[in-house]
Amino acid sequence: MSPPAESLAVQAQDLSLVFQTADAPVTALDRINLSIARGEFVSFIGPSGCGKTTLMRVIADLERATAGRISVNGVSPQQARQARAYGYVFQAAALYPWRNVLNNVMLPLEIIGLPAAERRARAERQLELVGLEGFERKFPWQLSGGMQQRVSIARALACEPDMLLMDEPFGALDEITRDHLNEQLLRLWERTGKTVIFVTHSISEAVFLSNRIVVMSPRPGRILELIDNDLPPGRTLDVRETPAFAAVAHRVRVALRAGHSYDG
Amino acid sequence: MTAEASAALAGPLPGGRWQAAGSRAWPVAVVVAVGLLVWYAAAVWLNAPRVIERLDGLGQPWGAPELVAAAWSMERPVMPAPHQIALDWWGSVFGNAIDSPRSLVFHAGVTLSATLLGFVFGMLLGVALAVGVVSSRVLDRGLLPWVIASQTIPILAIAPMVVVVLGSLGYPPLISKAVISMYLCFFPVTIGMVKGLRSPETLQLDLLRTYSATPSQTLRKLRLPAALPFLFASARVAIATSLVGAIVGELPTGAAAGLGARLLSGSYFGQTIQIWSALLMAALLGVTLVAAVGVLERLVGRWMGSAPAAPGRGR
Amino acid sequence: MMPRPLVMFAALLLVGGMGQPGGPSGLLALLGIGGVLLCLRAWPAPALAGIGLAALALMAWAMLLALSVPGPRGADANGLWLALGGWAIFVWCVLDRLALLQRPRPLGLLAPALLGAALLFAWEVLVVGWEVPRVLLPAPHAVGDALAARWHVLWPDFRQTAVAVLAGWAIGSGAGLAVALLADRVDFLRRGLLPLAGLAGAVPIVGIAPIMVMWFGFDWQSKAAVAAVVTFFPMLVNTLAGLAAVDTMQRDLMRTYAAGHGATLMKLRMPSALPFVFNALKINSTLALISAIVAEFFGSPIVGLGFRISAEVARMNVDVVWAAITLAALAGSAFYGLIALVERAFTFWHPSYRSS
Numbered sequence: 016m017s018p019p020a021e022s023l024a025v026q027a028q029d030l031s032l033v034f035q036t037a038d039a040p041v042t043a044l045d046r047i048n049l050s051i052a053r054g055e056f057v058s059f060i061g062p063s064g065c066g067k068t069t070l071m072r073v074i075a076d077l078e079r080a081t082a083g084r085i086s087v088n089g090v091s092p093q094q095a096r097q098a099r100a101y102g103y104v105f106q107a108a109a110l111y112p113w114r115n116v117l118n119n120v121m122l123p124l125e126i127i128g129l130p131a132a133e134r135r136a137r138a139e140r141q142l143e144l145v146g147l148e149g150f151e152r153k154f155p156w157q158l159s160g161g162m163q164q165r166v167s168i169a170r171a172l173a174c175e176p177d178m179l180l181m182d183e184p185f186g187a188l189d190e191i192t193r194d195h196l197n198e199q200l201l202r203l204w205e206r207t208g209k210t211v212i213f214v215t216h217s218i219s220e221a222v223f224l225s226n227r228i229v230v231m232s233p234r235p236g237r238i239l240e241l242i243d244n245d246l247p248p249g250r251t252l253d254v255r256e257t258p259a260f261a262a263v264a265h266r267v268r269v270a271l272r273a274g275h276s277y278d279g
Numbered sequence: 280m281t282a283e284a285s286a287a288l289a290g291p292l293p294g295g296r297w298q299a300a301g302s303r304a305w306p307v308a309v310v311v312a313v314g315l316l317v318w319y320a321a322a323v324w325l326n327a328p329r330v331i332e333r334l335d336g337l338g339q340p341w342g343a344p345e346l347v348a349a350a351w352s353m354e355r356p357v358m359p360a361p362h363q364i365a366l367d368w369w370g371s372v373f374g375n376a377i378d379s380p381r382s383l384v385f386h387a388g389v390t391l392s393a394t395l396l397g398f399v400f401g402m403l404l405g406v407a408l409a410v411g412v413v414s415s416r417v418l419d420r421g422l423l424p425w426v427i428a429s430q431t432i433p434i435l436a437i438a439p440m441v442v443v444v445l446g447s448l449g450y451p452p453l454i455s456k457a458v459i460s461m462y463l464c465f466f467p468v469t470i471g472m473v474k475g476l477r478s479p480e481t482l483q484l485d486l487l488r489t490y491s492a493t494p495s496q497t498l499r500k501l502r503l504p505a506a507l508p509f510l511f512a513s514a515r516v517a518i519a520t521s522l523v524g525a526i527v528g529e530l531p532t533g534a535a536a537g538l539g540a541r542l543l544s545g546s547y548f549g550q551t552i553q554i555w556s557a558l559l560m561a562a563l564l565g566v567t568l569v570a571a572v573g574v575l576e577r578l579v580g581r582w583m584g585s586a587p588a589a590p591g592r593g594r
Numbered sequence: 595m596m597p598r599p600l601v602m603f604a605a606l607l608l609v610g611g612m613g614q615p616g617g618p619s620g621l622l623a624l625l626g627i628g629g630v631l632l633c634l635r636a637w638p639a640p641a642l643a644g645i646g647l648a649a650l651a652l653m654a655w656a657m658l659l660a661l662s663v664p665g666p667r668g669a670d671a672n673g674l675w676l677a678l679g680g681w682a683i684f685v686w687c688v689l690d691r692l693a694l695l696q697r698p699r700p701l702g703l704l705a706p707a708l709l710g711a712a713l714l715f716a717w718e719v720l721v722v723g724w725e726v727p728r729v730l731l732p733a734p735h736a737v738g739d740a741l742a743a744r745w746h747v748l749w750p751d752f753r754q755t756a757v758a759v760l761a762g763w764a765i766g767s768g769a770g771l772a773v774a775l776l777a778d779r780v781d782f783l784r785r786g787l788l789p790l791a792g793l794a795g796a797v798p799i800v801g802i803a804p805i806m807v808m809w810f811g812f813d814w815q816s817k818a819a820v821a822a823v824v825t826f827f828p829m830l831v832n833t834l835a836g837l838a839a840v841d842t843m844q845r846d847l848m849r850t851y852a853a854g855h856g857a858t859l860m861k862l863r864m865p866s867a868l869p870f871v872f873n874a875l876k877i878n879s880t881l882a883l884i885s886a887i888v889a890e891f892f893g894s895p896i897v898g899l900g901f902r903i904s905a906e907v908a909r910m911n912v913d914v915v916w917a918a919i920t921l922a923a924l925a926g927s928a929f930y931g932l933i934a935l936v937e938r939a940f941t942f943w944h945p946s947y948r949s950s
Contacts, residue, residue, distance in 0.1 A: 434884070516795070527891070
C-alpha cells in the first residue's frame with residue numbers, strides 16, 4: 016500500500032505539461048508518476064531539455080501542469096507555495112547587489128513579516144550553517160561565485176522550509192569549488208533532515224549526493240528509471256573512488272543511453 | 280503569471296501579426312479617446328467664463344447645450360476644441376498655395392530645411408568627435424568629459440547669441456538655425472557612436488590583431504559597422520532635438536517664417552488656434568522625421584543582413 | 595610618448611616667438627620650455643604632471659604679459675602667434691601624459707581641466723590679439739567683468755528662473771513616476787501610454803510655452819508648467835523601462851516567497867529601477883533648465899535669465915548676454931552634478947561604478 020499523500024513530500028500522478036507554440040504543441044512532460052518521501056535526497060538527471068527543470072518548476076508552482084495530478088506536502092503546489100513549504104535555489108545566485116549578505120538572507124523573512132530581532136537571529140544561524148559567519152557585511156560582488164551560491168542556499172533555508180528545490184546550483188562553478196560545495200550540502204542535509212530535490216546533469220554529482228535518482232528521457236520528458244542509491248550515508252568525496260559508486264553510476268549511464276536519441 | 284510565462288515560452292500569438300498589431304493598437308486607441316473626451320470637457324470648463332459673459336449679453340435665455348456649442352466654437356478661445364484645431368490646420372495646409380506665408384506647409388518647409396541641415400552637420404560632427412575620442416587617448420580623457428558637461432548647459436540659451444552674431448557676419452538665418460540645431464544634436468550622436476565604436480567584443484579585436492590590422496582598418500572593418508545600430512538609435516533622438524533647435528532659433532529675432540515664428544506671432548496676437556495648429560504641424564513633422572529615420576534604419580539593416588526583429592510579445 | 599620631432603618643433607616655435615614683435619618674454623618662455631620637457635620624461639610620478647602644468651601656466655602668463663602692454667596686434671604680432679602655436683602643441687603633450695593618470699580619482703580630472711583652461715586661455719589671447727569687436731565675441735575677462743558688474747541684476751534673474759526650473763522638474767518627474775507606477779499596475783494603461791510617451795519624444799513640447807503663458811500668466815508658474823510637461827515623459831518612459839528590466843529569475847524568486855505585488859515592487863523592482871530613475875532625473879535637470887529659459891523667450895515679466903538674454907541681445911549688450919549664459923551653464927552643471935552625487939549614494943551597487 017502506498018503511504019498516504021500527506022506523508023509524502025511530492026506525489027505526481029500522470030503529470031503532463033504541453034506548451035502551445037505557433038508551430039506545434041511541445042510536450043515538456045509526459046505522464047510523470049513519481050512519489051518522493053519526506054527527508055529524501057532525490058536527483059533529477061537527464062540531457063538538456065529533458066524537462067527536469069520543468070518538473071521542478073511545476074512542483075514549485077512556477078509552471079502549471081496541463082494534465083494529471085500533483086500534490087506537494089499533501090496539498091496543491093499553489094497552496095504549498097503560499098505556505099512557503101520550500102526554498103528555491105537557482106542556477107545563479109540571484110542576490111540583490113544593493114543589499115549586503117545578511118540583508119540578502121533576511122529578504123524572505125521581511126516578506127513574511129517577522130520582527131527585526133528574529134530575522135537577524137535566523138539569518139545569522141543560516142549563514143553559520145553554510146559556513147559564512149563573518150561575511151554578513153560584505154556585498155555580493157565582493158564574494159566569489161561559490162560563496163555567493165552559499166548565500167543563496169542560506170537564503171533558501173531562511174524560512175526553515177521542509178523542502179529545498181535546487182536547479183543545477185553548482186553548474187556555473189569550477190569543479191574544485193563544486194566538490195567542496197557538494198560535500199557541504201550533504202552534511203547540511205544530514206544535519207537538517209530536509210527533503211531535497213536536486214536537478215543536475217552531472218552523473219557523479221547525482222550519485223554522490225542523492226539516495227534516489229530519477230533518470231529522465233529527452234523531450235518529451237518521461238521517467239526512464241528510478242534508481243535507489245544504496246551507498247552508505249555519511250559519504251565523503253573518497254566514496255567516488257569505490258567500485259560501489261562506479262556501479263551505481265554505470266546504472267545511471269545505461270539508463271540515460273537507453274533513452275537518449277541523437278536525432279531531433 | 281504562470282500563464283504569461285507559458286505564453287512567453289510558447290512564442291508568438293496564434294492568428295499572426297495582424298492580431299498582435301490589433302492588440303497593441305487597442306489600448307492606445309482607448310487612451311487617445313479618453314484624452315480627447317477630457318480635452319473637450321476642459322475646453323468647456325476653461326472657455327466658460329467668457330462664453331457666459333457673451334451669452335448673458337445677448338439677452339436671450341440659454342442653457343447647457345448653448346454653452347457647450349459656444350464654448351467649442353469661440354474665435355479666440357482660452358482652450359480650443361480639437362476639431363477647431365484640426366479645421367484650422369486643414370484649412371492652412373490645403374487651402375493655401377504652398378509658398379504662401381499663410382500656409383503651414385510653407386512654414387514647416389522653412390523649419391524643415393534648417394532641421395535637416397543642422398541634423399546632417401550634427402551627425403558629421405558627432406561621428407568625427409566619436410572617432411577622435413576612440414582613436415586618441417588625449418581626446419578621450421580630455422574632451423569627452425566636456426562633451427558630457429556640455430549637455431548640462433542650456434544650449435538654447437545661446438541661441439539668440441548665435442543668431443545675432445552670425446546675422447551680423449552676413450549669414451542667412453538658415454545657417455544660424457542650422458548651427459543651433461547642430462549644437463543640440465551632436466551630443467547624442469557622439470555618445471552613442473562612442474558606445475558603438477567600443478561595442479565589439481575583445482575577442483573580435485584580438486582576431487584583428489592576429490591579422491596585424493592597422494587601427495584604421497580596425498575602424499573601418501569592425502568598429503564602424505558594429506556602431507551602426509547605435510548610430511541610428513542616436514539619430515532618432517538627434518533629429519527630434521534638431522527640430523526643437525530650429526524652432527527655437529526662430530524665436531529671438533522675431534523671424535517671419537517657420538513654425539517657431541508662427542508660434543511667436545500667434546502668441547503676440549492672441550491667436551490661440553493658430554498656436555495650436557502650428558504645434559500640431561510641428562508634432563506631425565517631428566513624428567514623421569523620427570519615423571523616416573526608423574525606415575532608413577530598417578533599409579540599411581536589411582542591406583547589411585541583420586536579422587529581422589522577431590515578432591512576439593511586447594518589445 | 596609624444597614623437598620627438600613634434601616636441602622639438604613646438605620648442606622651436608616658442609623660441610622663435612620670443613624674439614618676434616608681440617612675443618612673450620624670453621626668460622619666462624625658456625623656463626616654461628624647460629619645465630615641459632622635464633615633465634615629458636617617462637616617469638609615471640604625478641609630481642611631474644604638476645611641473646608640466648606649472649610650466650604651461652608660466653608660458654601662458656608670459657603671453658598674457660605681452661598682451662597687456664600696447665603693442666602690435668592682429669597679423670603684425672607674429673611672435674605671439676608662433677608662441678601660441680608652440681604652446682598648444684605643448685598642451686597636447688602634457689595632456690598625453692595626464693591621460694595616463696587615473697587614481698586617485700581627483701587626478702583623473704586634471705586632463706579635462708587642463709583642456710578646458712587651455713581653450714579658455716586661447717579664447718582670451720585670440721580675441722584680444724586679433725582685436726575682435728566686443729559685439730561679436732567678448733574675451734573671457736570681459737564676461738567676468740560683466741558678471742561682477744551686473745550681478746545685482748543677474749542674481750534676481752537667476753532666482754526667478756531657478757524657482758521655475760526646480761518646481762517644474764519636481765512636479766514633472768514626480769508625476770511621471772506616479773503615472774509609471776500606476777501604469778505598471780494596470781497593464782492596459784501601460785500598453786496605451788508607452789507608445790504615446792515615445793511619440794512625445796519626437797514632438798517639440800517646448801512649443802507649448804505660449805499656451806502656458808496664456809493659461810498661467812507671465813510669472814514663473816508658466817515656465818514651471820512647461821518644464822513639468824517636458825520632464826514628465828522621459829521620467830515615465832525610463833521608470834517603466836526600469837521596472838520592466840528585472841531578471842526573470844528574480845521575479846520567480848519572489849514568487850517562491852509568495853510575495854504580493856506591493857512587496858515585490860518595494861523590495862525588488864523599485865531598487866532595480868533606481869538607476870533608470872536617476873538617469874531620467876539627470877536628463878530632466880537639463881531639460882527643465884532649457885525649457886524654463888526658452889519659455890522665458892516667449893514672454894516674461896522683467897526678470898529671468900531667458901528674458902535677460904533675449905532682451906540684452908536686442909540691445910547688443912553682448913557681454914551681459916554671455917555673463918547670463920555662463921551663469922546658466924554653471925547652474926545647469928551644478929544641478930546635474932548634485933543629482934549625480936545623490937545617485938552615487940543610492941546606486942553604489944550598480945556595475946557601472948565598479949572598475950572592470
